[in-house]
Amino acid sequence: MRFMILRFLFILLLILWYLGYIHLGLAIPDIILFTINGHAITLYNALIAVVILAIINLVPYPFSVIIGVFLALLVLSFLGILPILGSLSHILVIAVIVTFVIFLLGG
Numbered sequence: 883m884r885f886m887i888l889r890f891l892f893i894l895l896l897i898l899w900y901l902g903y904i905h906l907g908l909a910i911p912d913i914i915l916f917t918i919n920g921h922a923i924t925l926y927n928a929l930i931a932v933v934i935l936a937i938i939n940l941v942p943y944p945f946s947v948i949i950g951v952f953l954a955l956l957v958l959s960f961l962g963i964l965p966i967l968g969s970l971s972h973i974l975v976i977a978v979i980v981t982f983v984i985f986l987l988g989g
Contacts, residue, residue: 884940887940888937888940888941888982888985888986889986891933891936891937891940892937892979892982892983892986894933895930895933895934895937895975895978895979895982896979898926898929898930898933899930899975899976899979901926912924912925912926913925915928918961918962919961919962919963920962921960921961921962923960923961927960927971930956930975931953931956931957931960934949934952934953934956934978935953937949937978937982938950938953941982941985942985945981945982945984945985948981949978949981949982952974952977952978952981953978955970955974956971956974956975956978959971959974
């Protein structure tokens with residue numbers, strides 16, 4: 883049962899990442915929930931953060947810490963506090979997906 887929920891969350895994360903960051907074909911508008919420091923926090927940002935929080939609660943210790951660090955960096959990137967790269971939030975979501983794939987494959 884837990885593995886099925888994790889697979890569902892993984893597929894949901896992939897769909898949100900695809901529809902929120904890669905605007906091909908489907909033109910779903912970015913709904914801005916609020917702004918902090920002049921940076922817009924969109925519905926996609928919030929949904930991805932919630933899905934990653936659910937994943938953290940379901941995976942075991944080493945993977946939950948790794949994904950938690952990625953989530954903290956992702957939130958800092960969303961808020962513009964950590965502007966190392968312009969697309970840092972995209973890279974961090976991909977890092978969470980890769981970490982989650984490693985967990986699902988039994989690594």
